[in-house]
Amino acid sequence: MSDTGMIFSPIARGGGAFVVHRMLSEQIPGYQLSGYHPWLALAPGNLFPESNATGVRMLHTTPESAPLFRRKGIPSVITFHNYVLDRYMANYSSVPQQVYYQCFLLPWTRMALKQATAVTAVSHFLAGLIRREIGFEGQIPVIYNGIDTQRFKPAPGRSSRRKTCRILFSGNLIRRKGAQWLFDIARKIPSNACIYYTGGLRTRHRLPSHPALRPLGAVSYGEMPAVYRRMDLLLMPTVREGFGLAVAEAMASALPVVASNCSSIPELVDSGKGGFLCPVGDVAGFVETITRLVGDPGLRRSMGAYNRKKAVRLFSMETTVHAYRRLFANLMHRTPRA
Structure with missing residues (x-):
């Protein structure tokens, strides 16, 4: 052109x-x-x-x-x-x-x-x-x-024997992204799971302190592929997404996704195949599905592989x-x- x-x-x-x-x-x-x-x-x-x-x-x-x-x-x-x-x-x-x-x-x-x-x-x-x-x-x-599916790609030999299941929240810490529910979710997930959260591109504050919440601070876009490769699943308790770029990036990185069943998310995540979709604000539902994935590394792997194929094909x-x-x-x- x-x-x-x-x-x-x-x-x-x-x-x-x-x-x-x-x-x-x-x-x-x-x-x-x-x-x-x-x-x-x-x-x-x-x-x-x-x-x-x-x-x-x-x-x-x-x-x-x-x-x-x-x-x-x-x-x-x-x-x-x-x-x-x-x-x-x-x-x-x-x-x-x-x-x-x-x-x-x-x-x-x-x-x-x-x-x-x-x-x-x-x-x-x-x-x-x-x-x-x-x-x-x-x-x-x-x-x-x-997304660049050659940059956002699975980690070679991602370990399923790691003692702690690493959950990622990627986005600005605002109500539209569901940040207000992260603390309550973190309090109820299994003790061998931990939520790592970014500060987003427009927010710099942190969530209240909790052993299951680990701030990553401001992460540049260039660093995000490596962050996804260190994680085991993505948590997206959003209220509204026009698309869901973080979801697509996680899918390309072969991560299962636990997200809100709203807006554009069902166009990306096939619930039961690439992750699970919960009603908006349903803390108990998020905790239940996270707990299931934390306890089943094989399910995490199969859902991640499904997501990788879909991301390459459509996104x-x-x-x-x-x-x-x-x-x-x-x-x-x-x-x-x-």
Whole structure:
């Protein structure tokens, strides 16, 4: 695609969207990523002179960023990586967040949809949610997020004789990720199990102290493949995921997954085959399924192998890049050069 001109992609740092768009910038010639701090979403668009540069032929960003960087005559592709503006998610948002969402983010999302040349979503759940909540009637093709399955891969000879079963929680320590339930889960899991948790990309605090909770602190994305290879299973008690990048990474690393039965998660995890899905906030259910996996290394291995095959088949970087390249090429062929 190097002969088609530049694709400009301004994305807020600190989340899964930035990780995915950075991957696209590394794999698609002419794709230019411009990361910014999330608070700068309120700044004027000329903060990023690249968006006015000669040769820009397409904008690819998220709904909250699209109105800032839209340029007349340049097609725009917006990708929904998540959606938290509905009434259900108000239960997991602070009052300032709710005010920001309803007074700023929701109107901008509507504007982005109205102005967009094409709209994509990273899961079928998310595409359906956008149609229901906003009443969008246009097409929303689903392009699953992709991961590098050569970097996120199983540890050679992962030990099943280790005395302690290592459980990983990967994500920001916020209510939407289910961090509020980690302490209660940790108190009730078997004594030979331990939950290791990251600080996430946007949070730096720790959970209350408990022998079964081990903070890993802030872990860079480049370090995450090694972290997965040291673990035995992934715990994801989330409330809402647009896709579930950590789940896909764990699956590619051949880990079984214990997660909430909500949003996009059932599109990734086949309950009973690649792990177990529990009702949102069901601490007892999470403890029960974790206990079963802790006591059955063979089940962990078989579920991990199932997940690895599914991740390679459906969530590979190559599949995602190919889908976006095809979308961009089709739109550029329909749009004359300025």
